[in-house]
Amino acid sequence: KARVAVLISGTGSNMAALLYASRREDCPYEIVLVASNNPEAPGLNLAAAEGVAIWSHSHKGLTRLAFDELLDEALHDHDVEFVALAGYMRLLSPDFVESWGGRTLNIHPSLLPKYKGLHTHQAALAAGDTVAGCSVHEVTAELDAGPVLAQAEVAILPGDTPETLAARVLIAEHQLYAPTLAAFVGRDRSPDYLVAKVRKVAIAMPDAE
Numbered sequence: 001k002a003r004v005a006v007l008i009s010g011t012g013s014n015m016a017a018l019l020y021a022s023r024r025e026d027c028p029y030e031i032v033l034v035a036s037n038n039p040e041a042p043g044l045n046l047a048a049a050e051g052v053a054i055w056s057h058s059h060k061g062l063t064r065l066a067f068d069e070l071l072d073e074a075l076h077d078h079d080v081e082f083v084a085l086a087g088y089m090r091l092l093s094p095d096f097v098e099s100w101g102g103r104t105l106n107i108h109p110s111l112l113p114k115y116k117g118l119h120t121h122q123a124a125l126a127a128g129d130t131v132a133g134c135s136v137h138e139v140t141a142e143l144d145a146g147p148v149l150a151q152a153e154v155a156i157l158p159g160d161t162p163e164t165l166a167a168r169v170l171i172a173e174h175q176l177y178a179p180t181l182a183a184f185v186g187r188d189r190s191p192d193y194l195v196a197k198v199r200k201v202a203i204a205m206p207d208a209e
């Protein structure tokens with residue numbers, strides 16, 4: 001199975017969704033490490049309780065590059081092949097992205113390219129959108145701008161607040177991430193993959209259930 005590290009900064013509910021999905025016999029990846037820039041991240045305790053190796057180090061007082069070098073070392077120590085960002089609230093250095101590019105995914109709580117960065121739900125409500133959602137995309141040097149592999153749409157309801165909408169989008173995130181990661185680690189990573197397979201990944205979702 002492909003060896004995946006999940007990077008978190010907080011709750012880690014997407015990490016948990018990836019982990020529980022990985023226990024299916026036919027899942028092509030396994031979570032070999034949960035790493036965090038926040039030693040207090042609640043998700044670390046969950047991962048440890050589930051028997052997954054954890055690594056954490058505060059980024060405070062370190063340059064971005066110095067922190068990412070420590071992270072990179074931890075990933076190599078665990079023979080990691082792919083990285084899944086899941087609520088990892090820290091920009092990655094260009095060096096890290098260069099090393100792990102093509103092997104790193106992120107989940108973002110909007111229908112990219114709309115609403116990159118933070119406060120996505122607030123932005124969708126303020127714009128009067130009727131549909132929100134989440135995207136899984138490849139990580140590149142530019143924030144939330146890498147090729148999108150899969151998206152799930154979520155209706156915006158009258159009376160939604162950023163919090164109620166976030167909670168509903170999170171449910172969709174939990175369903176979207178694992179099958180997308182599974183498709184990603186199993187694919188032939190030739191340069192024309194993205195153009196050829198983006199639609200296929202999205203269309204394959206219902207079958208994966």
Ligand code: GAR
Pocket residue numbers: 008009010011012013014015086087088089107108109117118170173
């Ligand atoms: C998720 O909604 C994720 O999409 C978002 O943070 C939340 C983490 O929740 N990520 C970002 O905003 C990245 N910029 P979780 O820790 O329970 O998975």
